[in-house]
Structure formats: structure tokens, C-alpha cells
Amino acid sequence: MLFMTQRITRRSFIKTAAATGIAATIGFSGCLSGNGKSIVKISHAGSLAYPFNNIKEAYEEQNQDIEIQREAHGSVDAVRQVTELDKKIDIVGVADYTLIPNMMLNEYTDWYARFARNKYTIAYTDESSYSDEINSENWYEILGRDDVRFGFSNPNADPAGYRSQMVIQLAENYYGNNEIYENLIGQNSNFEMTEQDDEYILEMPPTSDIEVDTDKIMLRSKEVDLLSGLEGGEIDYLFIYGSVATQHEHNMIELPTEIDLSSVDYADTYGKVGVKIAGGSTVYGKPIVYGITMPNNSQNPELAADVVKFILSDKGDQIMSDAGQPPINPAVVNDMEAVPEEISDLVTEA
The missing domain is CATH 3.40.190.10 (Periplasmic binding protein-like II)
Known part of the structure; x- marks a missing residue:
């Protein structure tokens, strides 16, 4: 050599x-x-x-x-x-x-x-369950209903995946409800968000060890792989970038700027949530x-x-x-x- x-x-x-x-x-x-x-x-x-x-x-x-x-x-x-x-x-x-x-x-x-x-959003179609009811104030309640299925990409492989976890955790503080993450993710997977020194950290299990309730959550390696599931009616809602929702002409929920990871004005707020990628470093929320x-x-x-x-x-x-x-x-x-x-x-x- x-x-x-x-x-x-x-x-x-x-x-x-x-x-x-x-x-x-x-x-x-x-x-x-x-x-x-x-x-x-x-x-x-x-x-x-x-x-x-x-x-x-x-x-x-x-x-x-x-x-x-x-x-x-x-x-x-x-x-x-x-x-x-x-x-x-x-x-x-x-x-x-x-x-x-x-x-x-x-x-x-x-x-x-x-x-x-870019910005983060939740995409849906006219055929999604409760599509005529969901909005920027009640989306986490709609997604928590028993007959609603949603998707996000693997946080170990895709920023869209770990950003979905950040957005859901940030929603707790914005909406004043500290059960949002547990209701949507914790009880439907082996993901555990923990509070550490005024920060919230999700330590991801290795991809081979990830467990999700497939009746509730669709998980794929990257966010665009989930589009066919949304368009085919396999899932009702998809955590995804606003640009992708726009490009595919899907409806999307305009999340509050405080949680959609779009603005430098809220960089400190976003940074209170981190995801430790399996076998890698901890990535903190940021625009x-x-x-x-x-x-x-x-x-x-x-x-x-x-x-x-x-x-x-x-x-x-x-x-x-x-x-x-x-x-x-x-x-x-x-x-x-x-x-x-x-x-x-x-x-x-x-």
C-alpha cells in the first residue's frame, strides 16, 4: 500500500x-x-x-x-x-x-x-381519514385515533425520519400537551424519548432492532418511499418535507413555525430536541x-x-x-x- x-x-x-x-x-x-x-x-x-x-x-x-x-x-x-x-x-x-x-x-x-x-409538514390526500377535519391545531389528535395510520422514514437512515421525531416532540411544548409523543410514537414503537437537562433525546435502536406497530405506523428507509403508501391509501398521513408534498400535489398541514424546522428565529427552540442515530452521533433540531x-x-x-x-x-x-x-x-x-x-x-x- x-x-x-x-x-x-x-x-x-x-x-x-x-x-x-x-x-x-x-x-x-x-x-x-x-x-x-x-x-x-x-x-x-x-x-x-x-x-x-x-x-x-x-x-x-x-x-x-x-x-x-x-x-x-x-x-x-x-x-x-x-x-x-x-x-x-x-x-x-x-x-x-x-x-x-x-x-x-x-x-x-x-x-x-x-x-x-425547506420546511416540515404532514401530507395527506382527500381520501385520508378525517381529511375534512384535520388542521394545524388538531393534527396530533387526529393521528392518534385508532382508525388512522401514518408514516415516516427511518431516523437512522434519513433526516426526514429523525426530523419527524423532533417535530412531534416539539409539538408537546407548543400545544401544552406532554403526552403527544407517547401517544403517537412511544406506545406504537420501541422508541423512547427521554428528558435530559432540559433537552429531549431519542436514542435510536439499531435498524435491525426497530419495532413498530404496523397497524399504526408505516416505516421505510426514506420519505419518498412512503409516497406510494399515501397515494394508495395504505396510510392516511405522512410526515414529510413541504417541498415533496408540493411536488406531488398533496394536501399538507401548515405546521406552526415554532415546530416546522423552517426558521432561524426558532433555532434555539428546535435545538432542544436531539436524536442519537444508532452507531452514530446525536443530531439536534435545527432549521x-x-x-x-x-x-x-x-x-x-x-x-x-x-x-x-x-x-x-x-x-x-x-x-x-x-x-x-x-x-x-x-x-x-x-x-x-x-x-x-x-x-x-x-x-x-x-
Whole structure:
């Protein structure tokens, strides 16, 4: 095994590659599709599937020799494609930007950008039980009824999953009812939310040990996997991002800002709830902010940088906005010195 004594950053590699032609050699070695197009591989959050598909179509229309290949996962699993499965991924996009510094920074990437926002909601259809009765004040009572079934994604695999638990716990303080979490989750699963020093912490069991009452709760690896259950009438309500509900034209409950994880004004309130991911760290509530990065094992760093540039461009911003995920403009990065030069004019450092 060879060990390098000098750490090469993404930016310095791209600079060198541009000058020497290394990028072309690496990029076209094993990175061509069957039709001879250069490939850019993206591993991303399920809630980015809709806007990233539109970005793929718009980018490929302008660059017909490039093919973008997307894989949708829960965000934790999207990162694990690189960190545990060692897949050669060019771009990673997640629904919780803190997953990048917590799981990737330094060893797997040198930089990340915060580039879009969202809010949390509960989606339903006209056929959902009590759809003509539910509102932002009584939703937890409706979901607690014996003949109502709801769904959320796995908190170990997907930020939408652990955010569902945060929203339900935050609801107790907002509505002045300290039995909401127990009524909806505790008595229907082996999840236990405990109070610790003025904070509420859910310590997740390993995924293989998760138990839920399937007559009450539908659990899947990522939130978009639950949409078919909602649309097919298997569940009545789905904890999900507002953007996904909008994209699929579902009804949604406008949760109070104090609990929907959308506003920096309530960051301290959100932060009173945390979820300890099995085998990982504790994630605390915070406003929903998406993150994007380029792993160090990208086989096409120049092309990947160009795709990220498109995502952060005015056109990309419009696509994100149309999808219900307001862009952060300019995107905010952790280290200006580490980002590719191609995107340096589109970002600012926090």
C-alpha cells in the first residue's frame, strides 16, 4: 500500500489537472456511458429527487456529451455510499448539511456548501381519514385515533425520519400537551424519548432492532418511499418535507413555525430536541438546510464542479425555488480556499 505524505486538496488537484490534462485522463477512464458520454454520478437525498431530475435534464440539454446519473437515498445512506461502500461518487447532496462535516469532512471531502432550505409538514390526500377535519391545531389528535395510520422514514437512515421525531416532540411544548409523543410514537414503537437537562433525546435502536406497530405506523428507509403508501391509501398521513408534498400535489398541514424546522428565529427552540442515530452521533433540531459537496474520490472532478456550478447558478436556483426548496444565494461554504475555482464566484464563506 502506498501512503502519500502530502495531502492534496480538491482545489489543488483541479488546478493541476487543468494544467496537465490529468482530469481528462482520469475522467474518461471508466467514466463513459454506453453511448460514449462522460458520466457525473450524484448520490442525493430522496427529497432532492424532483429538483435534481430537472437539473439533470436542463444541464444535459446544454451539455449533450454529458450524462448525469442519480441515486436517491436517505441522506445518511447517501453519505455512506462514499464513506462505507467506497463508491466512486462525484457529488453528494443531503437534506441536512451537518451530515457532511460530521461524516465526511477532512477524510472524504474538503468543503461543503449550504445551498437550499425547506420546511416540515404532514401530507395527506382527500381520501385520508378525517381529511375534512384535520388542521394545524388538531393534527396530533387526529393521528392518534385508532382508525388512522401514518408514516415516516427511518431516523437512522434519513433526516426526514429523525426530523419527524423532533417535530412531534416539539409539538408537546407548543400545544401544552406532554403526552403527544407517547401517544403517537412511544406506545406504537420501541422508541423512547427521554428528558435530559432540559433537552429531549431519542436514542435510536439499531435498524435491525426497530419495532413498530404496523397497524399504526408505516416505516421505510426514506420519505419518498412512503409516497406510494399515501397515494394508495395504505396510510392516511405522512410526515414529510413541504417541498415533496408540493411536488406531488398533496394536501399538507401548515405546521406552526415554532415546530416546522423552517426558521432561524426558532433555532434555539428546535435545538432542544436531539436524536442519537444508532452507531452514530446525536443530531439536534435545527432549521432545514441542504448541503452539497464533491467527494475526494470523484473520478470526474472538473465535470462535477461544472454541475455544481449549474446547481448554484441562477438557473439552478430557479429550479430549486420552483420545487419548493428556496435556494440560499449565495451558497455558504465552510472554506473558500478548498472549493473549486469554478464555483468560487457563486459562494461566500460563513
